[in-house]
Structure formats: C-alpha cells, structure tokens
Amino acid sequence: MKKIISYLAAPLLLTGCSLDIPYDNQFTDPDAIATPENGRELIASGYSSLPATGFDLAVLSDDFIPTYWASRNPSLSNQYNWQPSALHDLSIYAWPQYYSVISTANALLERLPGITAATDADRREVADLTAEAYTLKAYCYFQLLRLFAADPADGLDNEGIVIKNSLTMDNLPRATVGATIDEIRRLLEEAIATGHSGTDPSWLTADATTLLLAEVELYAGNFQRAATLASSLLDKRGYECFSPSVYRTLWESTSCEEQIFIYNDPDQSQTYYQGIVYDTTTGDYYSVSPSLAMEYTDTDCRKEWTICPFSSQALGSQSFIGKYNLLRREKREIMFVNKMRLSAALFTAAEAWAQAGGDGPQKAIVALNRFLDRRGADPVDTSLSGDALLKEILHQKHLEFLGEGQRYFDLKHYSRLLGSTSGRIPAPGDYRWLWPIPKDEYLYNDNMTQNPGWPKDSFND
Amino acid sequence: MLTRLNLKGSYGNTASLAGVSAAQTIATFSYLEDAYATARILQLLALYNRDLKPEHTTSIDAGVQAGFFDRLSLDLRWYRRQTADALLDVPIAASNGFSMMKRNIGVLRNDGIEAGISISLPDITPDWGLRFSTSVAYNKNKVIDLYYTDKLYTSDYSLIPDFQIGKPYDTLYGLRQTGINAVTGLPIFIGKDGREIVPGQTQLTRDDFITLGHLTPPYSGSFNLGVTWKNLELDADFYWVAGGIKQYNYTYVRNRDDVNYNALRGLTQTMWLREGDVNKIYYSPFYSSAAIETLQYANTSNTGSSNYLRLSMLSLRYRVPQKVLSSTRIIKYATAALQASNLFTLTPYSESDPETGTLGSAVQPVITLNLSLTF
Numbered sequence: 001m002k003k004i005i006s007y008l009a010a011p012l013l014l015t016g017c018s019l020d021i022p023y024d025n026q027f028t029d030p031d032a033i034a035t036p037e038n039g040r041e042l043i044a045s046g047y048s049s050l051p052a053t054g055f056d057l058a059v060l061s062d063d064f065i066p067t068y069w070a071s072r073n074p075s076l077s078n079q080y081n082w083q084p085s086a087l088h089d090l091s092i093y094a095w096p097q098y099y100s101v102i103s104t105a106n107a108l109l110e111r112l113p114g115i116t117a118a119t120d121a122d123r124r125e126v127a128d129l130t131a132e133a134y135t136l137k138a139y140c141y142f143q144l145l146r147l148f149a150a151d152p153a154d155g156l157d158n159e160g161i162v163i164k165n166s167l168t169m170d171n172l173p174r175a176t177v178g179a180t181i182d183e184i185r186r187l188l189e190e191a192i193a194t195g196h197s198g199t200d201p202s203w204l205t206a207d208a209t210t211l212l213l214a215e216v217e218l219y220a221g222n223f224q225r226a227a228t229l230a231s232s233l234l235d236k237r238g239y240e241c242f243s244p245s246v247y248r249t250l251w252e253s254t255s256c257e258e259q260i261f262i263y264n265d266p267d268q269s270q271t272y273y274q275g276i277v278y279d280t281t282t283g284d285y286y287s288v289s290p291s292l293a294m295e296y297t298d299t300d301c302r303k304e305w306t307i308c309p310f311s312s313q314a315l316g317s318q319s320f321i322g323k324y325n326l327l328r329r330e331k332r333e334i335m336f337v338n339k340m341r342l343s344a345a346l347f348t349a350a351e352a353w354a355q356a357g358g359d360g361p362q363k364a365i366v367a368l369n370r371f372l373d374r375r376g377a378d379p380v381d382t383s384l385s386g387d388a389l390l391k392e393i394l395h396q397k398h399l400e401f402l403g404e405g406q407r408y409f410d411l412k413h414y415s416r417l418l419g420s421t422s423g424r425i426p427a428p429g430d431y432r433w434l435w436p437i438p439k440d441e442y443l444y445n446d447n448m449t450q451n452p453g454w455p456k457d458s459f460n461d
Numbered sequence: 462m463l464t465r466l467n468l469k470g471s472y473g474n475t476a477s478l479a480g481v482s483a484a485q486t487i488a489t490f491s492y493l494e495d496a497y498a499t500a501r502i503l504q505l506l507a508l509y510n511r512d513l514k515p516e517h518t519t520s521i522d523a524g525v526q527a528g529f530f531d532r533l534s535l536d537l538r539w540y541r542r543q544t545a546d547a548l549l550d551v552p553i554a555a556s557n558g559f560s561m562m563k564r565n566i567g568v569l570r571n572d573g574i575e576a577g578i579s580i581s582l583p584d585i586t587p588d589w590g591l592r593f594s595t596s597v598a599y600n601k602n603k604v605i606d607l608y609y610t611d612k613l614y615t616s617d618y619s620l621i622p623d624f625q626i627g628k629p630y631d632t633l634y635g636l637r638q639t640g641i642n643a644v645t646g647l648p649i650f651i652g653k654d655g656r657e658i659v660p661g662q663t664q665l666t667r668d669d670f671i672t673l674g675h676l677t678p679p680y681s682g683s684f685n686l687g688v689t690w691k692n693l694e695l696d697a698d699f700y701w702v703a704g705g706i707k708q709y710n711y712t713y714v715r716n717r718d719d720v721n722y723n724a725l726r727g728l729t730q731t732m733w734l735r736e737g738d739v740n741k742i743y744y745s746p747f748y749s750s751a752a753i754e755t756l757q758y759a760n761t762s763n764t765g766s767s768n769y770l771r772l773s774m775l776s777l778r779y780r781v782p783q784k785v786l787s788s789t790r791i792i793k794y795a796t797a798a799l800q801a802s803n804l805f806t807l808t809p810y811s812e813s814d815p816e817t818g819t820l821g822s823a824v825q826p827v828i829t830l831n832l833s834l835t836f
Contacts, residue, residue, distance in 0.1 A: 026506070029488040041503035042490065048497040096555040103558020107488065107505050162556040167488075169508060169557050202498035254498075264498040438555060439617050445554035459614050459622070 046104035054405030244301035465528030635759035646745025661752035678705030
C-alpha cells in the first residue's frame with residue numbers, strides 16, 4: 001500500500017513548476033486582433049506614436065527671432081542656427097518614430113481580413129480602419145519624404161525613402177522620389193475607394209485623405225488635380241468654418257468645424273511646445289518678429305490667439321507666440337495638437353490655382369480674399385499675378401500657420417522663390433535641407449545610402 | 462596497483478528556447494495605460510521573428526577515471542558543447558519599425574577539460590577517516606560560424622565586434638587608463654601607438670582598444686576535505702575561479718540625485734573635484750556630454766579581476782549510534798547535521814560580489830540545522 005502511494009506521488013514531485021503564465025493584458029496571434037474594437041485600439045497606438053515635430057520645424061523656419069534668453073539654451077540655439085548636430089538629433093527622433101507608425105499600420109492591414117464583422121456597424125468600422133491604415137501610412141511617407149528627400153522639382157529619380165509594405169525584417173533600399181509619390185498616391189486612392197464614414201477629427205477621416213492627396217498633388221506639381229481636390233473640401237465644409245466663432249474653438253475643443261485631423265493624445269500632448277519656455281514669468285527663448293506681429297490687424301480674429309504681448313525690464317516689449325504657448329501661459333492643459341485643418345485646404349487650392357495658369361490666379365485671389373474676410377484680415381491686392389501672387393499667398397499662409405511647423409515645408413518647396421530671407425536659413429540646394437539618415441538605419445541596412453554632405457559612419461574594420 | 466579503470470563517454474542533443482518570450486516569435490499585443498482619443502492603446506510589443514528556431518546544443522563528453530590501491534583516484538574529462546542557431550537580440554534597421562529583434566545568429570562552441578584527484582582513507586585508524594579531493598577545470602569558447610555576417614555588433618557604439626568568427630565571445634575590450642588629469646578631472650587614456658585620447662575630443666578607433674580579459678573565468682576548481690571521527694563527520698568544500706575580469710558597476714555618487722545610492726567609503730576624498738587635485742582615483746562629476754561616449758567604455762581602472770575563493774559548504778554531521786537507537790525500537794536511523802553554505806568569499810574584486818557585480822545579488826551565507834529520523 002505504501003509502495004503504491006509512493007509510486008503515484010512520485011511523478012508529482014518530478015514535475016517542475018514553471019510559472020510562465022502570460023499577463024492578462026497580453027494577447028498573441030492567431031486572432032489577437034479579432035474584433036473591430038481591437039483593430040481600433042491597435043491603430044490608436046500608431047496615431048499615438050506620431051512624432052511631434054511642429055515646434056522644431058517652427059524654430060528652423062523664419063517664424064521666430066531670439067530673445068535675450070536665447071543664449072541660455074545652446075541646443076535650441078544650435079537648432080535655430082541650422083547646425084548639423086541639431087538636424088542630426090531631429091532625424092534620429094523622427095525617422096524611427098514614423099517607421100514605427102508605419103509598422104503598426106502594416107500589422108493592422110495584415111490582420112483586418114481576419115476580423116469577424118457580423119453587423120453593419122462592424123463592417124463599416126473595418127472599412128474605416130482599412131482606409132485609415134492606408135492614409136496613416138501615406139501621411140507618414142509624405143512627412144518622411146518632405147524631410148529626408150529632395151523636392152520633386154529637383155528630379156524624380158533622386159533618392160526618396162524606404163517603402164515598407166510588410167511587417168518583416170528587411171534591409172530595403174530607398175525608393176526614388178517619383179516612386180514614393182506614386183506609392184503615396186496609390187495608398188490614398190485606395191483609402192478613398194474603400195471609403196470612410198466617420199467624422200471624428202481624431203482619426204484620419206475621408207476629409208483628411210482628400211486634403212492629404214491634394215497636398216501631395218500640389219507637391220508633385222499636378223496643380224489642376226490639387227486645386228480640384230482642395231476646393232471640393234472647401235465646398236463641402238464651407239467658408240463659414242473660417243469665421244471668428246469657429247476659430248476660437250480651434251485651440252480649445254476637439255470638435256471644431258475647421259479641424260480635419262488632430263493628434264488627440266492628452267498624455268503625449270502635455271509637453272508640446274514646452275521647449276520654447278525659459279520661465280513662465282520672465283519669458284520665452286524665442287519670440288515672433290515685430291514685423292510679423294504687426295501684420296495682424298486688430299480686427300483679425302487670429303491676433304489674440306497667435307500673438308501674446310509681453311513686456312519686462314529685461315526683454316522690453318515682445319510678442320510671444322500664442323496658440324499652444326498661450327494655453328500653457330494660461331495654465332490650461334494642452335489636450336491635442338492640430339495637425340490638419342481646413343485652412344490648409346484653402347491655401348493648397350490657392351497655391352495650386354496660382355500656378356495652374358488660365359483663370360487659376362483669379363480663382364486664387366477670390367478664394368483667398370473670401371478667407372481673409374472671414375478671418376477679419378485685410379484682403380490682398382487683386383491685381384497680383386505670377387510670382388508676386390504666389391509670394392503673397394505664401395505670406396498669408398505664413399501668418400495663418402505661424403508657429404505650427406508648416407512654414408518649414410514652404411521654405412523648402414519654394415526655396416528658389418522665397419530666397420534665403422536671412423543668412424541663417426540655408427540657400428536653395430544646401431545639403432542641410434535634406435535631413436541625415438540616422439545611424440541606426442544605415443549601420444544595419446547595407447542597402448541604405450546617406451544624403452549628400454552628411455557623414456556615414458561605419459563599424460571600422 | 463591499478464584497482465579500477467572507468468572509461469566514460471556521452472553524446473547528447475538538446476534544444477532550448479531559453480530567454481525567448483512569446484512576443485519574439487509571434488505577434489503579441491499589450492495594452493498601455495494610455496488612451497488615444499476614445500480608444501485604449503493596444504501596442505505590438507516586438508518585431509517577431511517568424512523564422513526563429515530553438516538553439517541546438519550538441520554535447521560530447523569523454524573521460525577516464527583510474528583508481529589506484531583503492532585509495533587514490535585520478536580522473537580526466539574532456540567536453541565540448543556546440544550550440545547551433547544560437548539566439549541573440551540583435552539591432553536591426555530602424556525602417557523596420559523596431560530597433561531590436563531576436564535572431565539565430567550562428568554556431569558557438571564551448572569546450573574544456575577537467576582534471577581531478579581524490580584520495581580516500583576511511584580507516585587510517587578505527588576512529589579516524591580522511592577524504593580529500595581537488596579538481597581543476599579549464600574552459601574556452603569560440604564563435605564557429607555566423608550566418609549572415611562575419612562580424613556582429615550589438616550596439617551603435619561598438620567599435621569591436623561582439624561576435625567574430627574564430628574569436629572567443631566573452632572577451633572584454635577597453636581602453637588603457639593611466640590616471641586622472643589634474644587640470645580637467647577626466648581620465649587619461651592611452652590609445653594606438655601611445656597617442657593620448659582626450660574624452661570628448663578624440664575620435665576613438667578600433668586600434669585604441671586593448672583586450673582586458675575574459676568575462677567568464679577560464680579556470681575554475683574546487684577542493685574538498687572530509688574528516689570522520691567515530692560518528693562525527695566534518696566536510697568542507699571550497700570553490701575557486703580565476704582568470705576572469707569584471708567591470709565595476711557601482712554607482713558613484715556624483716550629484717545630489719545619486720545620494721540615495723550607497724557610496725564607497727572615502728569616495729569624495731578620492732574623487733577629482735577641482736583643478737589641481739592630484740592622485741585621485743575617480744574622475745570628475747562635472748564632465749561634458751561629449752565625453753560620455755569615451756567614459757562609458759570599460760577601461761583598466763574600472764575593471765577588476767573577478768577571481769574568488771569561496772567556502773561553499775561546511776558541514777558537521779553526527780550519526781546517532783545504533784546502540785542508542787535500538788533502545789527506542791521505532792527509530793531506525795537518525796542523523797543531525799549543522800550545515801553552513803557560502804560562509805566567506807576571498808576576492809580581489811574590491812567593490813562588491815565578483816560573481817554578480819552588485820552587493821544586492823551576492824550569495825548570502827545560509828546556515829541550516831537538520832535532523833533526520835527514519836522510522
């Protein structure tokens with residue numbers, strides 16, 4: 001009897017105890033993404049990882065001038081002065097972040113066919129997710145292209161960026177600028193064909209896809225198509241979206257009619273624009289130049305949100321940037337960041353019309369003046385044409401998007417037209433307009449090439 | 462004379478997925494505590510490797526044991542463990558969306574020999590017995606093959622490959638330090654051809670590095686001494702390793718934020734704090750961020766020999782004699798033992814435990830008293 005019990009008990013003593021139980025909140029394939037809700041949560045991680053480069057791009061552009069405190073922040077001064085080390089630091093942040101978002105979108109696209117969509121609402125959500133994944137990828141490619149590659153006007157065969165279509169480890173070479181633009185266009189057209197039924201600006205809805213496609217077509221030089229797409233958005237939403245009552249809610253609410261896409265992650269948005277503040281009582285490192293600040297007339301509804309007057313003994317009378325900085329000064333939380341809004345559609349249409357020829361310039365002036373009227377600003381001269389008109393449009397765009405990071409892309413795309421306004425911003429063709437490919441890409445990817453003028457370290461042999 | 466001869470050999474094949482988590486082989490998603498708009502964030506944890514295979518280890522053992530006069534025994538053993546499809550977390554290009562991935566990198570080999578002598582004299586006198594044994598082992602390792610490269614680097618800053626075909630994979634490379642510069646407070650490193658390396662200014666190249674030593678000690682051994690007297694038995698086991706080197710990873714208190722760490726006694730006396738401080742051991746707490754790259758490498762001053770001698774077990778056992786037990790009638794056997802393990806370690810590695818590098822994970826002495834009764 002004793003022997004039987006001991007023989008039965010022995011195996012229990014022999015089994016090793018391995019407590020490798022996965023956590024409750026970790027899910028593995030297959031069917032990790034089984035419902036549309038899971039899909040939405042996965043794409044949320046992609047949206048949340050979008051890098052916040054607006055402030056850094058604004059510092060690089062001609063939005064700001066240094067104040068008395070600027071010399072106390074050497075790294076920001078390096079960035080302001082376009083030092084290669086600062087651009088290098090920006091690139092090692094931006095490149096991996098954008099590709100992380102792209103890999104999340106690829107992960108979702110692989111798993112969407114496996115989601116069971118039983119009801120109509122589920123089917124709509126799956127379609128929405130598909131369209132958003134395509135648009136999110138296109139959005140990332142477009143930002144990467146504009147930061148790391150040469151303008152299409154310099155040649156479509158120049159090197160673009162890496163096109164990544166699957167969630168596997170690859171060492172891919174850079175596609176050409178032309179191929180990248182084609183890929184972006186293909187993704188956006190697929191998103192439009194799939195259709196999106198939502199209106200929440202936190203996600204990349206149909207309007208965001210349309211606006212992005214309009215911007216890409218403008219970037220590539222297809223003015224007619226860009227103007228058509230952008231003006232369709234303007235017709236859809238209406239010029240009333242530019243009125244002062246709507247503008248007021250643009251910075252405070254996540255459901256403003258002018259918003260097309262906002263980055264709606266309160267935890268991550270908290271620190272946006274923190275870099276400009278030296279001390280909340282004594283001032284900022286950079287302020288808006290007086291000549292720009294003066295352009296906002298008193299009737300302009302944007303003035304109170306864009307310019308914060310400030311005066312102190314050390315600094316004298318200054319105009320600090322408002323918008324997110326204003327929210328922080330008033331000790332209000334920054335809950336979201338505006339990434340795409342209807343004003344961009346207007347300016348895309350105006351730029352496209354101005355360069356399209358025919359009656360385009362006329363349409364551009366009409367649209368622009370309608371917009372400025374809503375904003376409460378002075379209209380532009382109706383006799384402008386050619387380069388002068390384009391410069392005026394870009395100037396008005398500068399005033400609209402001051403401090404948001406849009407100006408950098410205009411300075412780069414129109415660098416020959418706008419010239420180098422000061423010695424600080426590099427001349428057209430300077431190597432610094434193309435950000436360097438980061439080390440953690442080219443060290444492990446033998447097919448990667450570096451942009452001209454930037455060093456390419458290697459593991460010394 | 463030769464009373465016994467054993468020849469032993471074995472061959473084994475094992476597979477292991479040690480260190481591989483689910484996330485590295487199959488898509489694994491996890492919720493964050495953050496939310497974007499109205500959705501909780503569900504994140505893909507890692508770039509999973511669909512082709513990941515378990516490590517295969519082939520072990521070959523061969524040994525011979527010879528006994529002489531029933532008292533003395535000599536043994537010699539040779540072993541080789543070759544691991545194919547060795548697993549390692551390697552960095553990958555950023556355009557993949559992630560920075561690291563677990564891959565099968567190549568074939569690694571670990572082999573060594575062991576030699577031992579043991580003398581057993583259980584009955585020198587009817588009351589006394591003696592047992593003594595000692596053994597020495599030598600171990601070496603080598604990279605046999607790497608699958609997709611011939612030099613593998615595991616970080617952006619590696620100047621020397623961490624895995625290279627034909628070389629051992631536990632070598633620690635570093636710089637040669639000759640003191641602290643009294644003016645700048647930074648260490649003075651001597652590099653290739655005797656040139657001085659100034660932290661933060663001189664660009665390091667591969668030839669500036671020297672081999673500091675092996676991270677796994679190649680030599681190890683033990684000796685055991687046992688004495689029996691009547692019903693008492695005293696055993697002592699010593700274990701030693703030699704030939705290895707380890708970097709000191711003690712946190713030096715350099716500013717107010719570090720004061721919660723235990724500082725070494727006399728740290729501030731031996732740390733460079735202002736211009737003109739001479740004969741200091743620890744470098745300045747005020748260094749530029751450009752200097753960090755050079756200061757992070759191992760060097761001759763921040764590594765120490767990890768040799769140690771440890772009294773791993775000391776035990777005193779008493780066997781209750783049969784005469785006493787037979788009077789109780791139910792108890793068949795009874796022993797009482799007092800055992801102490803890891804009583805002390807002698808080592809030149811001055812700052813903490815030579816095996817783990819930190820005080821917190823050092824093995825602690827354990828004393829047990831056990832009593833065993835068989836009914």
